[in-house]
Amino acid sequence: MGKTTKAPTLDDVAKQAGVSTATVSRCLNSPDRVIEKTKIRVLAAVDQLGYTPNFAARAMAAKRSYTIGAIIPTMENAIFARGVQAFQDELREHGYTLLVSSSAYKPDMEKEQIRTLVARGADGLLLIGHEREEQIYAYLEQHQVPVLIAWSYLPNIPHPSVGFNNRRAMFELAKEVIRQGHRRIAIISGLFEGNDRALNRVRGVKDAFQENGLQPDGIAVVQTDYEIEKGANAFRKLMSQSPRPTAVMCGNDVLAVGALREAERMGITVPNQVSVTGFDDIELAEIVNPKLTTVHVPHREMGRMAAGELVAMLETDSEARSICIPTKIIIRGSLARPAN
Amino acid sequence: MGKTTKAPTLDDVAKQAGVSTATVSRCLNSPDRVIEKTKIRVLAAVDQLGYTPNFAARAMAAKRSYTIGAIIPTMENAIFARGVQAFQDELREHGYTLLVSSSAYKPDMEKEQIRTLVARGADGLLLIGHEREEQIYAYLEQHQVPVLIAWSYLPNIPHPSVGFNNRRAMFELAKEVIRQGHRRIAIISGLFEGNDRALNRVRGVKDAFQENGLQPDGIAVVQTDYEIEKGANAFRKLMSQSPRPTAVMCGNDVLAVGALREAERMGITVPNQVSVTGFDDIELAEIVNPKLTTVHVPHREMGRMAAGELVAMLETDSEARSICIPTKIIIRGSLARPAN
DNA sequence: TTGTATGCGTTATCAA
């Protein structure tokens, strides 16, 4: 009680309980390897002193941190929030802690953060998308840190991934847009750099053109950051072309909301004068007016599965599988047949 | 090169450069205390081996982690995302790394995460709001971990805080609502437990009633989680009372958006039949229809200032100040005079 | 300016 105000260590607990530090450690880590009676004494001491194991020391001695690192492009919109939350919840159930940081869609920043997380002893990493310097994968290999890719699934790639097929999902959506009669389609895409999802979504649209015997070269594509106002700017730009596109397909819901907003400001009615589509199906998609036609991605499910896979990679020696998660097209008010 | 595939240590670098580990350590931590020539040799070795300092070892030896922990109630909406992002950016500039976790508005979870972060050697903590068990503050005291409270400012409290006066902000908004002629006002609030912001916002409304010589006891208050659909449910409940309130003031924008949505489903027009207000002024507030009257909180600024304060607390011995950040009332379409 | 040696708090190996 009247002791000095410093964090208690294993040693303090050991003394208080009249046992060795080894025994205290065992009580905490493999309780069945210690007799009931001493366990009680030790636990009482732990409680009394308010002891919390020092993580750094533990990680260093055990060479395991029970920590997973995740680097997501942004925390600022809901796209990743849900999936990461589910990922974290599932990890927790397996006894792991999640460390999250965001790269602001900057490859360099991601690289730095990967080093940080590895230095912090992360047992494994969750990264978004496949595209990054080969050197990074080499570094990870050297440090023996398993990596799982999420939010993107590609067949035939070296790293295990849990995600969806961005290209195919967008392909399906574009088919529907074309089926409704649209021929002049423009795209507001996220930046391609270090973001294979963005690129593959655009490819999906072009695939649909091909399949319908249309010429994909004429499709106007604007790349921009995933921000509402950026989407708005891009929309204005596209709608100042002549002839105007009859449908604007956006790389995600955030961009699409920006498009909707700008349409309103420009006095262009959606979907009468132009159709708009999104991707992700975040909450926003149902709040805007008109509601957004988009691709539904089961973020929560993806997060949970990713956690399960990553833990399996860490705890068994089995080769990691890749999982392709199905997406679904959601038709709402922002898509309709073109005017004429 | 042809070496075994294991993470290099200080020792490896030292050997490679032909110096002692101490010199390598100095090169990395206080570069000016080592001569240019050897520095070059060492840095080359570092680069060649792809050396990354082991964080756990460093933290243990130096008894500093240059890590700040932040526990926010949720990552799932934009309320905290922006502020935390700014907090992180500012910390980085001071050489600190931020570890974030979310408590899902559960006091118990927050408690556990505080222990986790302390065990991980966080040099300081950012917590949201003042209200929590005294025991937690004692624990933090024992472990000598400085704490800064954000998102809430209260005069005359023991812990330093950077935030805004929730009670006064809501008081101002309520005054405006009353000024426009509303007398039957209902409130959709967040849960009070462990959340002084929610409680103080409700108090602010009652203060405004008092000031106008109105009776605050009749104000209907529904407490619910900060989710859109929960807000919608609460709105339905409040609007089934007779007589109906002429204005529904919500604890934050998320709840308000839920209210707006339910109004639409019920065929109640806003603001003609009922006014709705929010709090926070997140992006959503300008996207919904009608746009939301709300209280603008400068999240980014708050995040930056909080980071500055916390770093100051760590690096100087000066007593930490508390900072009250001004808020602003934003009048938009969701508020109008009552019908009759 | 650089090297030597010690300690940080824990886990794990080996004996007892």
Added chain:
DNA sequence: TTGATAACGCATACAA
């Protein structure tokens, strides 16, 4: 079932 004791990788006081 328990106790010594050697790592773990780094920073730092002290010595050279």
